[in-house]
Amino acid sequence: MSEKSARQASISTENQTGGLTIIKIGGSWRIDQPLPSLNFKGDQVKIVSDGLEDFDSALPSWIHHNFKNVRELDLSELPKRLQSLVRLAEKNTQWKSEDEKPNLLENFGVWGIESYSSWGRAMDHIGQTSTGLFRTLIGRSKVNWSDFTLQLQTAGVDALPIVALLGFLTGLIMAYVGLIQLRQVGATVYVANLVALAMTREMGALMTGIIACGRTSTSFASQLGSMNVSQESDALRALGINPVEYLAVPRILAVTLMVPLLSLFATFVGIFGGMIVACAGDLSIDQYLNQAIKAITFKSFLVGFIKSFFFAFIAAWAGCYRGYVAQRSALGVGDAATSAAVLGITLIVIADAIFAVIFNLYNF
């Protein structure tokens, strides 16, 4: 406030016989100015004013910081206002909460328990989701059906453009790579087999699964996470509604319904993308289509469909789970979104590998 040229904050120390240290403070102490530093040892201190001009909370905070562990602190010669400010910060028994810092070993233990319990929570969430789905099947659950229709729209229909673009490009890229190799053996016509088979069995499901992780899992995690922050999920629980059932079940149902359809769509668009490349170079449209239809069987469609069904479930579940266990803070919601996408994509790729082995074993 006052802009008058104030003297800088100053201190001087005086050691007296009998272990008493006298500290003289002077000048003007303001929170926007640097304060003198103090190197001091002793447990008996008297602070006196020596030309102390004005001060704000800088001075009491300085005293609090430097002398809070001193056994005997004598402030009796300081202004009353300053004394009461220092006393304000003294440990008060009326509102205390004891808390001790954990050591390294404890931290390690806590980490162990937490990572164990995070598996437990994941299993618990899977369990709750399955019972929720089951109860929905037999019509005994409380489910927010308006969420279901909304998610059909946002997780399904709204994803059409991006699924179309990525599916198209995947087919196109595969056709390019395939053509270069097949030309060497003069079998360019098989590029249609390559693209059609890869899209139906593998890429259609995988691409849509990954898109679902990026779009849908993250959005579920942040929706449910912020409901955690604002205690909305607690409010549901207080009403006797299981939040997993109420929130996760409609989302998972909507996604597992829509993503396989999207995957089918991606497959066709991918085959079309491959056709553009193939027909621009070596094949005619007729040749390509004939060859493609010969290549795909009902079985390969079924493989792609089963996979995308599971991938959809994984993506939706990862989002709901991560949102459900999110920390109650803005940061926690962000973390939940990130880890939902990571968890979803990782699980989808692992599941894909498992499917590859299983389908190979049973010659599917």
Next chain:
Amino acid sequence: MDVTTPILKCAKLCVGYGDVSVMKDISFTLERGKILAIVGPSGCGKSTLMRVLGGLDEPMSGSCELLGVDLSQADSRAREATLRQSGFLFQGSALFSSLTLRENIEMPMREFLKISSSQIRQLAEYKLACVGLSDAIDKLPSEISGGMAKRAGIARAMALDPEILFLDEPSAGLDPLTSERLDDLILKVRESFNTSIVLVSHEVPSILHTADYCVYLDSDTLTMGAYAPPKDFLDPKSHAKAHSFFSRVVTPK
């Protein structure tokens, strides 16, 4: 600023959202170093009025001067300088959820004071000790109780040694003893820093204990019902609704 300028001055102030006015005809003047309580039934517009007084929202009409500056007319630099002189505790505490209590309090200091970080640390520790939170200094807002969050919010509002503090329901949800300690804290802050304080409260004993003046907002007429020292409302000849508000809690039926 001149020491004699009133810290807060409203004339025919009308507050609201969009085109809907919530409360109108508010006129009062608050001198430096005084404590003003805003009371009234729930939903009558106390928080809204407080936001306008503190310069967070624009008034619909009328004028409101904080520290001698009309915030709705002032240019952005004068506005910011004035806002920096005031501290705000929100009804929901509004601590930054991803920062620890210490970081919450250091944040405004880091933004506005050009001093070393050790000095900032020591200021933050002192402010948290003042509200009795020395032991929870490294906790996140999600790890403390509602009452502790209120106190941390007060410490953050006090971070820059403001001229005026706005406290929206500081003692709501606190037990009577803690709430009493909080009243003492408010009085001590006023006494030591000569800070003016505007607070919203529903607790009559606490208002009688702390406040110098009291604004009663009337939810039926949507105007300011009365402006007087809170003791005056104990008199049956005073403003009828304000009196019933005050006497209802003091004299049990």
